Amino acid sequence: MATGDSLNGHVEEGRSANGTGRSLHPILQAVNDSMLEGLGQLADYFGYNRVIGKMYGALLLSPEPMSLDDLVEHLSVSKASVSMNMRMLENLGVVREVWVRGDRRKFYEAESDFWKILTNVLGARELRDVNQALEVLEGNIQHLREAIPSMDQADQALANYYVGRIDQMKDFFRFAKLILTSILERSRDINVSDIKRIDIE
Incomplete structure (x- = not known):
């Protein structure tokens, strides 16, 4: 996660904590900021915007549920941005709406x-992207094969070369789909809390 002077004691008095209405100890605030920045960077790495990562981090580190207004205040972003990104987080299955007594x-x-x-994200986006890639590749191969009879000899040779290269790529994506599908199927039988140690040779 993010590092720097904020974790070495050079911090201001903590801001309001996650929806609690009180200030955090400077070290707690520094760690909170570091985690949110790191999760923002991680989200960016995987092709999402940083606000999504920071919103998830804020909710993860909050002992109590947070409202959209809490997140707006805590992250200093617009309510429109929080609302839009919350829908994406819900669609990915990484946050859930909860009921708080006495508050509408x-x-x-x-x-x-x-x-x-992990399995939600793989199923929602990565597997979808692999399927889309396969459709594009198969479509390109079909177009080439249909057009080859109308080409001259030189173009036919190049078209067949294209088909071979694209076919190789299609095999890779079919293998990737097999791996992703296997992970998603096996995940139903895995209880991570039961894993005490992983030996890597």
Whole structure:
């Protein structure tokens, strides 16, 4: 996660904590900021915007559910941005809406089962992207094969070369789909909390 002077004691008095209305100890605030920045960078690495990562981090580190207004205040971003990104987080299955007695606002909490998050993201986006890539590749091969009879000899040779290269790529994506599907199927039988140690040789 993010590092720097903020973790070496050079911090101001903590800001309001996650929806609690009180200030945090400077070290707690520094760690909170570091985690949110790191999760923002991680989200950016995987092709999402940083606000999504920071919103998930804020919810994960909050002992109590947070409202959209809490997140706006805590992250200093617009309510429109928080609302839009919350829908994406819900679609990915990494946050859930919860009911808070006596308050009609919507509140949210983070999914803390990280294996479930991984499989949700793989199923929602990565597998979809692999399927889309396969459709594009298969479509290109079909177009080439249909057009080859109308080409001259030189173009036919190049078209067949294209088909061979694209076919190789298609095999790779078919293998990737097999691996992703296997992971998603096996995840149903895995309880990460039962794993005490992983030996890597």
